[in-house]
Amino acid sequence: MTDELSPYTGWTRRHWAELADRLLLSARGHASPGHARISFPGRPGGYGSDVDGLEGFARTFLAAGFRVAGENGDDPLGLMDWYAKGLATGTDPNSPERWVRLDEHGQAKVEAASIALILHLTRPWLWDRLDPVVQEQIIGYLAPAVGSDYPPINWVWFQIVVEQFLASVGGPYEPGDIAAGLALTDGFARENGWYADGSERAYDHYAGWALQFYPLIWTEMAAGDPEADARRPVYLRRLEQYLQDAVHLVGGDGSPLIQGRSLTYRFAAAVPFWLGARSGLTSPSPGLLRRAASGIMRHFADHGAPDEDGLLSLGWHGEWRPIAQSYSGPGSPYWAAKGFLGLTLPADHPVWTAAEEPLPVERGxxxxxxxxxxxxxxxxxxxxxxxxxxxxxxxxxxxxxxxxxxxxxxxxxxxxxxxxxxxxxxxxxxxxxxxxxxxxxxxxxxxxxxxxxxxxxxxxxxxxxxxxxxxxxxxxxxxxxxxxxxxxxxxxxxxxxxxxxxxxxxxxxxxxxxxxxxxxxxxxxxxxxxxxxxxxxxxxxxxxxxxxxxxxxxxxxxxxxxxxxxxxxxxxxxxxxxxxxxxxxxxxxxxxxxxxxxxxxxxxxxxxxxxxxxxxxxxxxxxxxxxxxxxxxxxxxxxxxx
The missing domain is CATH 2.70.98 (Beta-galactosidase; Chain A, domain 5)
Known part of the structure; x- marks a missing residue:
């Protein structure tokens, strides 16, 4: 079956799930007692060890949430219980493991968006089962996003996602923040479905793993809202156009283009291909989308990422710290977990049942x-x-x-x-x-x-x-x-x-x-x-x-x-x-x-x-x-x- 479904990469959904589980279980060995911080080995990043520990939690939480959402709540590893403990500890203002707040450090605004997103995707199996006191703590932790300043780049989506989640659980939010953010991101749109990361000529992998990703995820979170429902076809059209180009930027060996910052996020480059499948696009075809995504993941897996201990280092294949920006710490590479987005799709989804098709560079x-x-x-x-x-x-x-x-x-x-x-x-x-x-x-x-x-x-x-x-x-x-x-x-x-x-x-x-x-x-x-x-x-x-x-x-x-x-x-x-x-x-x-x-x-x-x-x-x-x-x-x- 592997050869029939995956003649190019050999990877099926089982390979993806096993790698996600390995990454998550390896991370537990570096968690604080209350699970709020996951502090991976290595010298602290430019923002300090408190931020590093928060990144380790929030970014691995992405993989955990995608894993459980795609199994409709089936959770043999107890991921939701494990992360629920961390949520309770990290948002407790009196805990020695408490998280850096959004009004204390800007990087917390980034991590808050991942937390809010997974709380949304796993709501029946996590949020709805949390003690009301913990729910209030989480709302209180996320609340400083309301009315706050965010840089006019992809970060604007972090505010939109957090406030949309707060709105869905009865927390504070400001519709004007969301409206202003949406208007600002409209100005990022460029030709043929591309986005620039702000007003500059900033084109890189953020065009796919952030600027395509969050608009469509937000329309899912806000489904039924007239503004979100009206915008979704526009965002879908842009993604479809973008993907026609994106599949031409993956090498035959699965390597993404080595260009732009944050390359240490590695297989997060697979996000737009999974997003196309999740959004129901048929062009590019499901078989081509999975070929691109699995090719990227296998490229890194075959080159030692994650390493023999199941960890992601600052680097590209193996550890190589100069690839990181000055703010990057040992938890930063785990934004790669966004690449597991395909696991939100069940095993009978067309992206998993269709046979892989060759990349453009494999066709000629x-x-x-x-x-x-x-x-x-x-x-x-x-x-x-x-x-x-x-x-x-x-x-x-x-x-x-x-x-x-x-x-x-x-x-x-x-x-x-x-x-x-x-x-x-x-x-x-x-x-x-x-x-x-x-x-x-x-x-x-x-x-x-x-x-x-x-x-x-x-x-x-x-x-x-x-x-x-x-x-x-x-x-x-x-x-x-x-x-x-x-x-x-x-x-x-x-x-x-x-x-x-x-x-x-x-x-x-x-x-x-x-x-x-x-x-x-x-x-x-x-x-x-x-x-x-x-x-x-x-x-x-x-x-x-x-x-x-x-x-x-x-x-x-x-x-x-x-x-x-x-x-x-x-x-x-x-x-x-x-x-x-x-x-x-x-x-x-x-x-x-x-x-x-x-x-x-x-x-x-x-x-x-x-x-x-x-x-x-x-x-x-x-x-x-x-x-x-x-x-x-x-x-x-x-x-x-x-």
Missing amino acids: DYQRVIAAPGWLVSGTRADGVVRVINHGTDHSVPGSNLTDSPLYARLAYSTATSPLLAGPHADQPLDQSVVLLDADGSPSHRTGFDTISLERLPTGTVTGASRWRAHWVEPGPEAPDHGSGRSGRVRLGPWVSVLSIVRGPWEVRLVRLTDGDERGRLRTDGDERGRLRVGGWPVPAGAACSLVRGLDVTGTVSAEDASPLAPWTDVPWCATSTAAREDIWYETALYLGPKDPAEPPVVTWDDPSSGRVTWPDGTTDTFDAPPPGGMTTSGPAPLPGS
């Missing part, structure tokens, strides 16, 4: 434009790798002149490579970058760029372009690392335009420099200011072939312990040997594949602004290079409901 090669985040996507069946060329995401806004976050502002990401996240090149762009080197050899940054174009050509080849002011930043005082760029004292350089033409494992990357003002000249007599350097794919040493060609100096940097994928990462680069010239197009070609390519693509110019690319497969594409002041495609978000 493709190139795809995803407009909202400004991504050109290329998947290749031969190696199962999905590549994203990035002309629209930097966790910032045009003209901001911040440092480049390696998680957002690199020119490309993939399911087989990780940006350099530790060591000198995390702050000084090397991999997947186009930079100018100043007199000291320091590379420029691109955050704050403009998106110029995104297009799919008749042959299937995809192209995109962006333009930015090269700048160097002397960062100000240390600020908490939330995965985005940093501000500071800025020196401006020339304008940099990049045109990407993408097909299969290749990207033709064309670069042009346009002089700035007197402070941003391309060269300074007697030093190396203004040398152009293009960085290639950062590959785990010996794992794949990455090369970049086209300029007159080439080399490879080997970085130690700079990525969660391997002890060493190799980054090829090419550069000009002298100061770069203005107003000409420099040609480079970047490759990521399983072996050395036989031949690269060839660029032929018909005139200074147009040319042709002939690819190794014989296809020829024509292109028009963007003018120096090319129009940007950046603009306002579509209207809510679009």
Whole structure:
């Protein structure tokens, strides 16, 4: 039956349930006597051990609740009784194990949403059986959400979920909070069902595991309310559109795209696929949704997450703390428990009874434009790798002149490579970058760029372009690392335009420099200011072939312990040997594949602004290079409901 139902992953609902149980039983060994805090091993996070213990409870509570809800209350492990004790202890203001309150620390607002969600999903088997005194304690613990300030990003949904639960159990709530939050989140909507995480160009896994998840969960919580019932079809349509893109971003080995913050949540990346099934979508099909979700889970399980003790560490596969943000603690990785959402669906649900279907990257090669985040996507069946060329995401806004976050502002990401996240090149762009080197050899940054174009050509080849002011930043005082760029004292350089033409494992990357003002000249007599350097794919040493060609100096940097994928990462680069010239197009070609390519693509110019690319497969594409002041495609978000 396993082979018939799961020919690609071998995973069935039983595998998911067994892993959830293992994770939950392992967590119990790190609980406080009253079960209120689960404090996993490791040094405390940036918010302290009190927050860490609350995270451990709330995030494992997600897995427990999903497990029992999907079994219609059947609970052989006694999960509800175990967590009921923790709820009573954590919300008791006189307990030495009491939780950090929502009005004491902002992180408690995040964890409160998980607690409220599971109390809703398991109401007949937990909330309704709690002592009234404990119910009042929980209401009192959650009540500070009412009227409170929440950051205008995905956090707004935490307030909505908590207040909706409070409303359902006769607690205090403010309809105006919910209405204002819904209106704010409408402004996150972008093209083709995508959401940005706030007003910035912040596109990452939060688009699925938070910004798609909470709207539909809220409509379940508020079912029967006219506002919720009217919004549900809009949210469903957005999810359906988003999933058409999302299934193209999963590698053949099950790896999610290694891009964006909070990657230590790992298999939470499976959430939007389970959400599609829970919401009754039939496109993508149930078999494809489960293939994507189970592929992601098996990818991590096969690479040691959870570990031999059944624990999740701060890391990607195994433990690797640099992947975490400064606020992350040992309980943080357990937001991965959101990935068990599929267990809320009973064994006879179509997502479990349908046979797995192949991922897009298993069916054949493709190139795809995803407009909202400004991504050109290329998947290749031969190696199962999905590549994203990035002309629209930097966790910032045009003209901001911040440092480049390696998680957002690199020119490309993939399911087989990780940006350099530790060591000198995390702050000084090397991999997947186009930079100018100043007199000291320091590379420029691109955050704050403009998106110029995104297009799919008749042959299937995809192209995109962006333009930015090269700048160097002397960062100000240390600020908490939330995965985005940093501000500071800025020196401006020339304008940099990049045109990407993408097909299969290749990207033709064309670069042009346009002089700035007197402070941003391309060269300074007697030093190396203004040398152009293009960085290639950062590959785990010996794992794949990455090369970049086209300029007159080439080399490879080997970085130690700079990525969660391997002890060493190799980054090829090419550069000009002298100061770069203005107003000409420099040609480079970047490759990521399983072996050395036989031949690269060839660029032929018909005139200074147009040319042709002939690819190794014989296809020829024509292109028009963007003018120096090319129009940007950046603009306002579509209207809510679009």
